[in-house]
Amino acid sequence: MKKILEIKNVSKKFALRKDNFFSARKFFTAVDNVSLSLKENQTLGIVGESGSGKTTLAKLILDIEKPDSGEILIDGKDITRAKGKELKELRRQTQVIFQDPYSSLNPRMNVENIILEPLQINKIIKQEQIKILHSLLNSVGLPQNCLKKYPHEFSGGQRQRIAIARALALKPKIIIADEPISSLDVSIQAQILNLLKQIKDEMRVSYIFISHDLSAVCHISDKIAVMNKAAVVELAPAEELFKNPLHPYTQLLLNSVCDADPENKNDDIQIIQNDSNLSPSCAFAERCPLYDQKHCLSENNLSEVKKEHFVKCALSSQKKALYGDRNEN
Amino acid sequence: MKFENLKKSRTFKRFRKNKTSVIGAALLLSFVFLAVFAPIVSPPASSDSYLIPQAGYSQEPAPPSKEHIFGTTEQQYDLFYAIVWGTRTAFKIGVMVVFVSLLLGITIGGLAGFYGGWIDEITMRFTDIILSFPGIVLAVVIVAMLGPGIEKVIIAIAAVSWPGYARLLRGDVLTVKNFDFVAASRTMGAGDFWIFIKHILPNSIYPVIIVASLDIGSIVLTAAALSFLGLGSPAGYADWGQIIAMSRNWILGTSSNPFAYWHTLLIPGTAIFLFVLSWNLIGDAFRDILDPRQQ
The missing domain is CATH 3.40.50.300 (P-loop containing nucleotide triphosphate hydrolases)
Structure with a gap:
């Protein structure tokens, strides 16, 4: 096609508003x-x-x-x-x-x-x-x-x-x-x-x-x-x-969807706060359960891990997902 | 819109329910009637119909009589004739000034709001400069520079009254231009002119129209003030402000009768008062009717 x-x-x-006239312009x-x-x-x-x-x-x-x-x-x-x-x-x-x-x-x-x-x-x-x-x-x-x-x-x-x-x-x-x-x-x-x-x-x-x-x-x-x-x-x-979410952020998103079944609680969502003073290349590092200093500080690109399945985090495809495995049920 | 549709429309119904608006409309209509039928109500004597006929050469005003139902003022100018033809002058000034200043205000305010950036900065600082002067003082200066005359008065008042409209419109344009339907229109390939005329103006012009209708009254007052100061129409021209200026020397009456010349002041004063009142009532009614919170 x-x-x-x-x-x-x-x-x-x-461009963001300058704090004062002399400060450098900041960008978002x-x-x-x-x-x-x-x-x-x-x-x-x-x-x-x-x-x-x-x-x-x-x-x-x-x-x-x-x-x-x-x-x-x-x-x-x-x-x-x-x-x-x-x-x-x-x-x-x-x-x-x-x-x-x-x-x-x-x-x-x-x-x-x-x-x-x-x-x-x-x-x-x-x-x-x-x-x-x-x-x-x-x-x-x-x-x-x-x-x-x-x-x-x-x-x-x-x-x-x-x-x-x-x-x-x-x-x-x-x-x-x-x-x-x-x-x-x-x-x-x-x-x-x-x-x-x-x-x-x-x-x-x-x-x-x-x-x-x-x-x-x-x-x-x-x-x-x-x-x-x-x-x-x-x-x-x-x-x-949906079957096989790899990136921790995708997993977080999928797990935040409410299920109609009250028995099926999403208890395994963790609020994570990593050290944000380091400036990681990955924007998600602050909240990432897979946080690993060495990995998160290095450059990551979108790479094909399976056919047609691209992920930006090399760790996520190696480590087992932390947010419960959706294939279990 | 056909008249039948107008009669049924919500706006018209609301207008009719509002008592003050009906009074305002009635007053205004009678002024319009007077202005339109001026040649019949008070046939002109000379070729220049705005020139008030004089009934003699005496300085002293004469009280109302059969020939002059409103009496005469200083130099025997006929008051009835002055009031009738002065209505035309008042409409001429009010409508022309509002038209010119609306045109200026909408163009400048619209461009400033729509394009933003340095166009906005320059035009808005310029309006700030004009707004920083008291309107009437600046108008006096402009007329003094241009010389007296009705056209000059119109130019002078228009030059000091457009910044209000420009600012008002700019504010609304800033809001409206961020609505999604503007972005949608752009993705269809619409140009700036199309977007401005079809989307921005219809959604931002109503407050300006309301303020303008309220302003016609005060514009006529300003024009009368300029005439009173001797900066308006030439001597003998049918203009309410000038008629009041003529009665300046006769306000105190005679020593035995302080109200001897009451008509020279009260009659043109009442005309101005009613004219301004009618526009204010109409403007208020417009505001009430078009207020989006009451929709």
Whole structure:
């Protein structure tokens, strides 16, 4: 299958406010040397805690932010260096669904104008616009009589459907879903997830699905990348990652998912605080149960330990996991 | 929007429920009526209809009579004619000033908020400089430099009143530009102009409109003050501020009757008072209706 998106060694730093006029400017690294790729009609899940750089990565792909270094190839063309017409064309290929359906829809535009906006911007002929509009309403499951209504007249789930329709209007190849279900009611979450799945099959789009809800990510993704402190620490096919999580951070994440069975308590999660005065190369070292001075201070790169299973920590694949073995049950 | 839809709309209903807003609208409508039908209500005598006709050469004002229902003021200028045609002047000044200063304020405040960085820094420091002067003093200086005349008054007041709008709009633009729908629009390939017109302005302009409608009243007051100081319209021009300036010498009346010339002051004063009041009531009503907390 063709690679539709390739992210190569992308980094992004943000300048922090100076303490005073003379002090040196400090930086916060939001994305640190990340490389990922996405194949046609596949879903790449990105998980990680708040502040791990998931959303910044999405913004870089959408060209809302420019990376400090690295390349982002969409269909083989670098969006970070594209200009003018080429940039406009590349932007059409990636559309976004945001977490908060309240701030993602302009409250002063009605549904018709919201969904038509991308078509108007890209100057698609009027008759064509109307056709696309009605077929989009059908595919996201909105009634035809809602066109003149305003966003505040809809529930969160319906608003998210409007946002999905808008994202689909330009027939993009990649849709970035930045926590598309986290602000929705649990009963609605499944509906939206299934809608996204159905659209993927019908329109052959690829998704980048960003979430901290592991079960949702597992449900929809083909491959999952785990991010911690700006870096990808583990990358594996969804099933493999759940069965055989290697990086201690991935294990921590998986173990923090609540189980419906009250007997199955996650007692084995330990809060660990290692010596943070040393400056380890691994950002997770402070909380790592496998902490080993010699190892954590040396440079670690993402390396393939099994077929298609990449881990950033060499120790984790050698030592037995400390957070209980999920294969036991 | 069709009138039928307007009648049903929530905004219109709220407006009707609010008593003060109805009073304000009624007052304002009667002023509009007066301004539009000025040539019928008080037919002009000379070719320049803004020139108030004089009924003689005596300095002393004459009290209301059959020929001059509001009486005459200094130099026999007819008060009724001055009030009727002065309504046009008041609208001209109020609307023109608000239009010009809104245009300036929205452009400058919008650009500053939207682009940020050094554009923001330069424009906002410039507005700070203008805001640091008391408005009327700066307006006096500008008119003194440009010379008297209605157009100069409009320019002077517009030049001192746009910074308020610029600041107000900038603040809202800063909030709105971070909403997700702006980012979404950008990923669709929208340019700055599209985003500003379609997304930023419709979500940030309402507070500015409310303040502007409240300001029309005070703008007319400022213009009247400039006229009172002799910096406004030329002598004999139908302008409420000037009419009050003319009554300056007659405020104390005669030694036997202190209220001998009451009409020279009270009639133009009432006109200004009612005009400012009507805009304030309308502005208040707008604020109440468009307040998002009451939606």
